[in-house]
Amino acid sequence: MADKVVTAVSAPGKMLLAGGYVVLDRAYTGLVFALSARINVLAQEIPTSEGVHLTEIVVESPQFLEAQWRYGYHLAEEDGGIKVTQLQVGTRITANPFVESTLNYVLTYMTRTSKRFHKRILKSARLTILADNDYYSHHTSSPTSSAPSIGTGRFARFPVTLSDAHKTGLGSSAALVTALTAALLTHFLIFDLNSEDGKHLLHNLAQAAHCAAQGKVGSGFDVAAAVYGSCNYRRFSPSVLSKLPEAGKPGFATKLEDVVHGMNGIQWDTMIGKADVGLPQGVAVRMCDVDCGSQTVGMVKKVLAWRAQNPEAAEKLWGELQHFNEALEDILKAGKTEDISKAIRAIRILVKEMGDESDVPIEPDSQTELLDALEEVEGVYGGVVPGAGGYDALALLVKDDEETAQRVEQFLDSWSKEKGGRVSLLGVKGEMEGIRMEDLTVYDGWVR
């Protein structure tokens, strides 16, 4: 009889307050905050009747419609590792590349670990994903985007499929890959998530799986935040992952172990500055959802193309941005609340210049207008377009009290009415902690 042990972990979302684009080059760094919105993953065996052997992995997101992905798996030839194959559920088959990549990577890694470290044998598993409500917009402006959510609990039910849900851009895929990886590692292996070594290994494995699913485009700051929480982030050299074969292809398993353990010529050079990041007492990081999407990949390509064509101007701009980004980090760490507004304004001027030069709406005029107006609201120290920028989100540094939150909400309400569209203050706040084990009581009603 299968046991009923359930392991629960959660990983935070991310917000890149400073360092968008420059952080893609490891000569520069980013200031990333972890968010109180978390992706939770529960791992357990699937109970079977006596004599029945199941070798199936079921992953589900019970908050969404048609969100179940079932996989069989096999050992691929020529050291290709474990490869999963999606099984059909009902009449439709919808791929989830982030889930699939994570299973390929983690199951392969598990076959490479000494049996001494195995807590239980992997035959079947049910993995349940629960995302905090702020990852998705809860209102709709068109019948085809997200519909209002149901329920008032910590995890809302959405009457739509995941692909119809409207993301708020908090890094759901990175938090999901990291939490799924951690849940599998801690459920099936003797693995300490709280140790530095455990975090390092989790980071390497999750970066590799996320990068493969994403098509190797990002700097990896989102996975770093999911593991380590808020930090100053310097990316790893792209060469760390560039020689890893595709999952299932010859040599994948051995190479993956080298990558995860940083051995046989693989040297991780990621730098995580936890001690560099702080917030003045009484200051909170908040986010606004502006109901409108941006095409991050297209924007990144265009900015990098401009940089390649204008190396001298770009070098100067990147260097200045790094200088002012570090200044903001220092001000926040030193608790100098009175200097925040000025530091943010200096960054915004340079970000606007980056956008103008490369002809990319990094801080579009509509966001400039809104940020300028928000600065006038009592208790708001300043705000930026986080990450890649664009039309869909704002990050604010505000006085951490209810009155300020109410003033901001009222302001955004009247702004939305006046300008059309919908801008809202999300419930999330910046927080320091990364991956963590969770107590099962949090998931009452959701564990099967």
Ligand SMILES: Nc1ncnc2c1ncn2[C@@H]1O[C@H](COP(=O)(O)OP(=O)(O)OP(=O)(O)O)[C@@H](O)[C@H]1O
């Ligand atoms: N609750 C969930 N359950 C299952 N899969 C999810 C869930 N949330 C996100 N995903 C996976 O992550 C993908 C979204 O990843 P994507 O990188 O596009 O968004 P994001 O990480 O939230 O965005 P951003 O990088 O802009 O913050 C989904 O298509 C799905 O594969």
Ligand SMILES: C[C@@](O)(CCOP(=O)(O)O)CC(=O)O
């Ligand atoms: C443009 C970039 O520097 C930041 C993208 O951030 P976001 O996905 O918009 O939060 C890309 C990256 O670092 O992966």
